[in-house]
Amino acid sequence: MTASEVQRGSSTLDAAHPNTAQTTAYLPGRRLRPSAKVLPEHARNHNRALVLQTLYGAGAMSRADVSRETGLTRVTVSDLVAELIADGLVVERGQREGVRPGKPAMLIDIDREAHQIIGLDLSDYSDFHGAVMNLDGEILERIDVALEGATGEPAVAKVLALTERLLQASTRPVLGIGIASPGVVDLAGIVHSAPNLGWHDLELQRRVADASGCPVIVSNDANAAVLAEHGFGHAESDLMLVRIGHGVGAGLLLGGIAIYGSRFAAGEIGHVTVGTDGGPLCACGKTACLEAWVAIPRLEAEIQAIRADATDDDTAALRIDQLLRDAGERLGIALAPVVGALDLSQIVLSGPEELLDGALAQATVETLRxxxxxxxxxxxxxxxxxxxxxxxxxxxxxxxxxxxxxxS
Amino acid sequence: MTASEVQRGSSTLDAAHPNTAQTTAYLPGRRLRPSAKVLPEHARNHNRALVLQTLYGAGAMSRADVSRETGLTRVTVSDLVAELIADGLVVERGQREGVRPGKPAMLIDIDREAHQIIGLDLSDYSDFHGAVMNLDGEILERIDVALEGATGEPAVAKVLALTERLLQASTRPVLGIGIASPGVVDLAGIVHSAPNLGWHDLELQRRVADASGCPVIVSNDANAAVLAEHGFGHAESDLMLVRIGHGVGAGLLLGGIAIYGSRFAAGEIGHVTVGTDGGPLCACGKTACLEAWVAIPRLEAEIQAIRADATDDDTAALRIDQLLRDAGERLGIALAPVVGALDLSQIVLSGPEELLDGALAQATVETLRxxxxxxxxxxxxxxxxxxxxxxxxxxxxxxxxxxxxxxS
Structure with a gap:
């Protein structure tokens, strides 16, 4: 194992656990202490992850290609690939067709058919959504469960039942279960606070892991969404993703690193007060919260009222357009200081397209500028x-x- | 060299160059590419930095202590320490007094007297401030130069002349020159834009390095300030430092990592519009910018006007208190979305205490809450x-x- 190999692997560690990786950062505070000793098996795991990432990103290639791409020695690559083949994660895809002289190289790739992933989205106020996905994140099977107003333990029971049904629906060994929950979720998968579900300090990761026997990762839904946008949606590495639904929350990536905040509450912008000229009453008891301006149920109710009230369709359309413009303007007012402070160049909205796309989005970007x-x-x-x-x-x-x- | 040694060093690299370190982060975007190959001499430099950081933080200790603290082998530590002693950065401090049996250990430490640091603060609109400092960041010698309205090349000439005087005032070899400039500064030390100094795309790092023959690092003044607060001011690793002077700017640390933004303009919050009820005209041509509310010249002018106008001291005091409260409230309005989005738990203000401490700071924190x-x-x-x-x-x-x- 060469010096470069371990170093290369370490960026993988930083990527997946930005918070822990960052705690040792910055010179030269007197409180700075070197991080815990990294044992050889950790280095091996980092190198293994590096090989997997390389294959995941680039697709089928030879062991020599992997060595060249990763900087790992051929011996190390061969050793790791043998282990990954034994684990069923990597597969040989036959020899390379081509014109190069000599023995043709055997191509290897992630065995994208060998495992499946289970995902749960608990952020919709009416239904829990579940899916069985392949390793490319493509949805193979969906199961939705009506929440029917369940909160607390009954809501946990619905999560466990949905997980069980998804496991039964999977047709390959399950690599892991990812759960996106509303509210404040720490890195240990404890939901500190999800008021709509009546959850407080709920050990969701442990509960689902115990019940399923699978590896489980829990995160906030907006944080999950920003990872998807970065991983699958061709987004830049500096990105704020704003989810507008029953509530409003954001996920932030800065330099490709997910931001969790000092209390894992980063992105909780729904109850930031917007403007200095009053505003609608919020469910939280304050007035002019961002949620009170732009949450979907409020917009839908207002649109319904406009339609019931307006004398003709043109008038209704104009008033609805103005409503959406006002909401977009308020979103822009709330986000402008964040855009300025973080020097963001890209914002992505997630929510019902028929309401967000058009007047609302246009007013938001104009206001931000x-x-x-x-x-x-x-x-x-x-x-x-x-x-x-x-x-x-x-x-x-x-x-x-x-x-x-x-x-690992 | 063991596997752990290189890994440990790498966190140092990430700390000092967060932007570059972060570009390879996050799985599994298809655009992800392994970072450039890390050569053995880099690993050596990382380990060298690790030894220096350990000694810098903890003070005199034996080579065995360093080995234990860093996880580096004794052979590697001895080798690196010999090099650091030859470079004049580390010195032997005599044998440990104590009761342990056997040969007493030789203590080593950073030679805090062997080198000095030169710092320049170009952020004050009336004077450039310079200092010779020791390795603990203590100021040994100050030189100030009146700016006298200089901009463009004449202002650069003042920087070069001040640097030359500071080099003459130093009494030890200079480790490096740190320059904190107003405006937008990239990681290569190019000042992209500092309107007050009339600088655009100025290669300040190169100019001063060429003139002085010393290593030079240039950064934005608020970014420099947040590093000082973290390194010397006992601040947490999640921190926003807001500098209020002629303008308003912020430095951000998240998880101990400095945030620079996609265009190196992170923290440029001075021209974010505050509130939705109008406000004073800003020099930039817009109204209600944060700077128009809280910049020091504006507050000083208003206070002078109140004093000239008020019939008695009590009335003047009340009106000044209200002025500062209003300014603090506006600062809180501007910062609240940033606090919410980043889940910040600590904000530090930098600027004239007689104006910021008291009513202004109190109103800011109340408004934020x-x-x-x-x-x-x-x-x-x-x-x-x-x-x-x-x-x-x-x-x-x-x-x-x-x-x-x-x-290195």
């Missing part, structure tokens, strides 16, 4: 996710791929 | 820096310590 420095943010882009309503489920797949293939 | 979720931000702290007006100079020292000792 008007309320920040044009010099920097004149080229700011704002778009809807291309991943649609499946963004959270696919984010759950990214969580599993990262946790199970990225780092 | 009122406009974010009490559940998370009820315990938010806001305080003035303990480093006073020297925070930027000391940040320049941190930049040099990081660049020269942290990573």
């Amino acid at each position: 008007n309320r920040t420095m044009a010099e920097f943010h004149g080229d700011l882009t704002l778009r809807l996710t291309t991943l649609g309503q499946d963004i959270v489920l696919r984010g759950a797949a990214v969580m599993v791929l990262s946790g199970q293939l990225g780092v | 009122n406009r974010t979720m009490a559940e998370f931000h009820g315990d938010l702290t806001l305080r003035l820096t303990t480093l006073g007006q020297d925070i930027v100079l000391r940040g320049a020292a941190v930049m040099v310590l990081s660049g020269q000792l942290g990573v």
